[in-house]
Amino acid sequence: MKPDDAKLxxxxxxxxxxxxxxxxxxxxxxxxxxxxxxxxxxxxGLLDSFGTPPLHFRLWNGESVVTxxxxxxxxxxxxxxxxxxxxxxxxxxxxxxxxxxxxxxxDGDLVQFLELIYRGLQxxxxxxxxxxxxxxxxxxxxxxxxASRENIxxxxxxxNDFYKLWLDREMVYTCAYxxxxxxxxxxxxxxxxxxxxxxxxxxxxxxxxxxxxxxxxLALHMAARYGVKVTAFNISREQIAYARERARALGIQGRVxxxxxxxxxxxxxxxxxxxxxxxEHVGRENYAELGHVIDRILKRExxxxxHSIGRIRPVEMNAWIEKRIFPGxxxxxxxxxxxxxxxxxxxxxxxxxxxxxxxxxxxxxxRRFEDSKxxxxxxxxxxFVRTWRLYLAGSIAAFNTGDLQLFQxxxxxxxxxxxSWTREHLYQR
Amino acid sequence: MKPDDAKLxxxxxxxxxxxxxxxxxxxxxxxxxxxxxxxxxxxxGLLDSFGTPPLHFRLWNGESVVTxxxxxxxxxxxxxxxxxxxxxxxxxxxxxxxxxxxxxxxDGDLVQFLELIYRGLQxxxxxxxxxxxxxxxxxxxxxxxxASRENIxxxxxxxNDFYKLWLDREMVYTCAYxxxxxxxxxxxxxxxxxxxxxxxxxxxxxxxxxxxxxxxxLALHMAARYGVKVTAFNISREQIAYARERARALGIQGRVxxxxxxxxxxxxxxxxxxxxxxxEHVGRENYAELGHVIDRILKRExxxxxHSIGRIRPVEMNAWIEKRIFPGxxxxxxxxxxxxxxxxxxxxxxxxxxxxxxxxxxxxxxRRFEDSKxxxxxxxxxxFVRTWRLYLAGSIAAFNTGDLQLFQxxxxxxxxxxxSWTREHLYQR
Numbered sequence: 001m002k003p004d005d006a007k008l009x010x011x012x013x014x015x016x017x018x019x020x021x022x023x024x025x026x027x028x029x030x031x032x033x034x035x036x037x038x039x040x041x042x043x044x045g046l047l048d049s050f051g052t053p054p055l056h057f058r059l060w061n062g063e064s065v066v067t068x069x070x071x072x073x074x075x076x077x078x079x080x081x082x083x084x085x086x087x088x089x090x091x092x093x094x095x096x097x098x099x100x101x102x103x104x105x106x107d108g109d110l111v112q113f114l115e116l117i118y119r120g121l122q123x124x125x126x127x128x129x130x131x132x133x134x135x136x137x138x139x140x141x142x143x144x145x146x147a148s149r150e151n152i153x154x155x156x157x158x159x160n161d162f163y164k165l166w167l168d169r170e171m172v173y174t175c176a177y178x179x180x181x182x183x184x185x186x187x188x189x190x191x192x193x194x195x196x197x198x199x200x201x202x203x204x205x206x207x208x209x210x211x212x213x214x215x216x217x218l219a220l221h222m223a224a225r226y227g228v229k230v231t232a233f234n235i236s237r238e239q240i241a242y243a244r245e246r247a248r249a250l251g252i253q254g255r256v257x258x259x260x261x262x263x264x265x266x267x268x269x270x271x272x273x274x275x276x277x278x279x280e281h282v283g284r285e286n287y288a289e290l291g292h293v294i295d296r297i298l299k300r301e302x303x304x305x306x307h308s309i310g311r312i313r314p315v316e317m318n319a320w321i322e323k324r325i326f327p328g329x330x331x332x333x334x335x336x337x338x339x340x341x342x343x344x345x346x347x348x349x350x351x352x353x354x355x356x357x358x359x360x361x362x363x364x365x366x367r368r369f370e371d372s373k374x375x376x377x378x379x380x381x382x383x384f385v386r387t388w389r390l391y392l393a394g395s396i397a398a399f400n401t402g403d404l405q406l407f408q409x410x411x412x413x414x415x416x417x418x419x420s421w422t423r424e425h426l427y428q429r
Numbered sequence: 430m431k432p433d434d435a436k437l438x439x440x441x442x443x444x445x446x447x448x449x450x451x452x453x454x455x456x457x458x459x460x461x462x463x464x465x466x467x468x469x470x471x472x473x474g475l476l477d478s479f480g481t482p483p484l485h486f487r488l489w490n491g492e493s494v495v496t497x498x499x500x501x502x503x504x505x506x507x508x509x510x511x512x513x514x515x516x517x518x519x520x521x522x523x524x525x526x527x528x529x530x531x532x533x534x535x536d537g538d539l540v541q542f543l544e545l546i547y548r549g550l551q552x553x554x555x556x557x558x559x560x561x562x563x564x565x566x567x568x569x570x571x572x573x574x575x576a577s578r579e580n581i582x583x584x585x586x587x588x589n590d591f592y593k594l595w596l597d598r599e600m601v602y603t604c605a606y607x608x609x610x611x612x613x614x615x616x617x618x619x620x621x622x623x624x625x626x627x628x629x630x631x632x633x634x635x636x637x638x639x640x641x642x643x644x645x646x647l648a649l650h651m652a653a654r655y656g657v658k659v660t661a662f663n664i665s666r667e668q669i670a671y672a673r674e675r676a677r678a679l680g681i682q683g684r685v686x687x688x689x690x691x692x693x694x695x696x697x698x699x700x701x702x703x704x705x706x707x708x709e710h711v712g713r714e715n716y717a718e719l720g721h722v723i724d725r726i727l728k729r730e731x732x733x734x735x736h737s738i739g740r741i742r743p744v745e746m747n748a749w750i751e752k753r754i755f756p757g758x759x760x761x762x763x764x765x766x767x768x769x770x771x772x773x774x775x776x777x778x779x780x781x782x783x784x785x786x787x788x789x790x791x792x793x794x795x796r797r798f799e800d801s802k803x804x805x806x807x808x809x810x811x812x813f814v815r816t817w818r819l820y821l822a823g824s825i826a827a828f829n830t831g832d833l834q835l836f837q838x839x840x841x842x843x844x845x846x847x848x849s850w851t852r853e854h855l856y857q858r
Binding site for chain 2: 119177178179180181312313333334335338339342343345346347348349350351352353355356400401402403405407413414415416417419421422423424426427
């Protein structure tokens with residue numbers, strides 16, 4: 001794929017008005033166009049379309065450019081010409097790959113740098129048009145049962161020991177709920193599970209089904225603390241094995257059943273349906289089916305709960321994240337999420353957006369990850385360390401800038417009046 | 430319009446399986462088909478399609494039918510043949526009209542009777558198909574500025590004195606918020622206004638714009654209790670005059686401006702946008718425009734709030750309510766409501782469903798209305814009393830059965846991080 005010449009020509013007039021100054025090794029004289037190599041001019045044109053964030057760029061050939069106004073929050077080093085050209089062709093994908101292999105280096109705060117990039121992306125631009133094209137060329141395949149298994153294996157079966165290094169004690173790999181911002185991550189994950197259980201209004205003796213149970217923390221929490229009989233589905237073999245072992249260790253294996261299977265194969269009827277951090281993997285083409293599954297397995301006065309990363313607009317996941325980290329991932333808008341529920345006549349009772357809580361959760365994860373980076377490098381390699389650092393930092397930036405949202409949605413059948421009178425009980429300590 | 434013969438023929442086989450018994454003046458002998466007149470057989474077939482609720486029907490000719498199993502919750506008397514035939518053609522519209530003019534009488538609990546009818550309507554049936562046809566024949570016109578004025582005048586300008594008889598002291602004609610079910614209506618309306626102001630996170634010195642302000646209670650509350658400078662729009666002349674008078678009486682006319690105009694003509698920029706009970710009148714064809722108006726008038730870190738009656742599925746308002754009570758009314762599903770916000774990249778922060786609170790609010794209104802029925806009859810006539818009784822009772826039934834919902838939606842620009850950390854502050858007394 002080669003950038004369109006007409007588009008590139010369009011960029012050139014923007015170079016002068018962009019507040020871009022050259023701060024390279026040759027001192028300041030001559031026009032910008034003269035002093036930069038052709039590929040650098042293209043690159044600067046691309047940056048211009050971001051709305052000129054204050055950044056410092058250093059190139060392998062000694063060229064150096066400061067964009068925008070104010071002090072640069074970070075410096076980006078591009079190690080070779082090939083990396084620069086790839087950034088021009090598919091910046092979203094190749095930035096990540098180049099960061100992973102070290103041909104891009106960021107000096108300064110990685111999260112702040114990425115926030116500037118995300119903010120830039122929020123404006124219509126050449127970059128955005130390019131992104132759309134590269135997305136179309138790399139469009140994703142539907143999540144069949146087989147593809148789901150492969151996608152989930154890619155991310156979750158890379159080893160429980162790896163996740164143990166930086167997740168909380170309960171191994172909860174979804175957004176925590178911090179009653180106050182200074183709560184510990186351990187406390188915030190327990191508070192999240194209580195928040196979910198309270199929203200569902202779980203009562204002892206009831207039955208609950210969980211679709212996508214991770215390492216089993218919530219299923220175990222519902223069984224042990226709320227006296228609920230739980231059936232939990234997951235297609236990740238390593239996670240299921242870990243969850244079963246924990247149930248045995250806690251002596252509650254009779255109250256929580258972990259099933260290594262797709263939630264779509266669930267049967268029976270339950271008082272509560274819960275799914276935390278699974279919808280991102282479901283794919284919009286499967287929403288109608290998910291709605292039918294929930295309708296089939298939820299009792300007449302049952303309650304349902306979906307916790308999912310979301311978006312504001314129906315656009316695809318970041319191309320690099322989808323390719324390298326979460327194949328098949330696809331966070332919905334709230335409107336898209338409702339297409340699961342409205343056709344089945346479910347009544348939405350409560351929606352809470354925990355976007356900022358996910359940013360804070362990720363900040364805890366990134367800090368712990370950095371503290372364990374030597375251990376991670378020993379398990380995998382430096383490229384893996386850099387890939388995951390970028391994924392965690394990029395996710396913080398995405399939640400901080402509103403590029404990603406976190407929706408918790410509580411629902412019930414529209415005919416059920418067995419729902420909480422107010423939400424005050426969620427906040428009683 | 431004449432019922433389709435093929436459809437009617439389809440109904441007949443259902444007569445026997447429906448658990449319908451004849452309890453008429455002639456005693457029990459002979460088959461059902463022999464003992465009922467042809468129009469009564471049609472009517473019973475129609476009832477059958479409801480799923481046979483336990484009801485007692487008495488006809489002008491002495492025929493008497495008990496449907497369903499169990500004790501009938503109410504008896505319905507149909508005074509003449511013409512009423513019965515009209516019910517067959519357009520039951521939704523003509524039931525209301527016939528009740529209003531007294532050619533239908535209900536002995537027993539009107540709300541319980543209507544709940545049975547609403548529950549019947551929730552199942553696909555002949556009745557539902559008929560409803561769809563009659564709706565198409567009577568489909569509504571878009572809400573232009575001129576039509577909006579006419580529609581709003583129809584309902585809200587029938588006299589402040591009438592509404593004073595049965596609304597709360599503050600004249601709030603929208604769903605109240607009852608911290609506990611035994612709260613008084615007066616307290617619950619004040620609690621609702623506080624609930625809204627807290628969700629919006631109003632701070633002294635901020636500016637708020639209200640679209641559709643009724644008699645001004647919320648605008649006055651925001652100005653007087655939260656120190657906010659309010660600009661409030663309404664196209665009902667009588668309501669605006671009342672609201673201005675109250676502002677003068679409270680001595681806060683400098684802090685709250687009541688504008689007799691359409692919200693679509695609003696200008697300026699505000700910290701908060703609020704609309705309580707107006708969206709029902711907007712019409713889906715105007716949602717995109719409403720989104721643009723909010724986008725135009727909301728500051729970068731402003732918050733927005735919409736409180737509206739809603740639906741589970743995108744169907745039209747009850748035909749009779751729309752024709753006789755609320756011309757142009759059109760409650761959206763939550764998904765439809767989001768089509769106002771998502772295209773403008775607003776981030777939904779909180780959705781609360783107060784369906785049961787609206788039922789309770791209406792129960793208070795109906796009780797007060799019945800207590801004042803002599804005064805209402807003196808102002809208008811008996812037909813008016815019966816029309817409004819049916820509207821209030823029918824609305825209780827609709828909220829109890831989930832046919833109607835009440836959504837409160839809080840939102841902000843997706844890039845704003847000036848939003849509440851949790852919702853706990855809503856519940857601090």
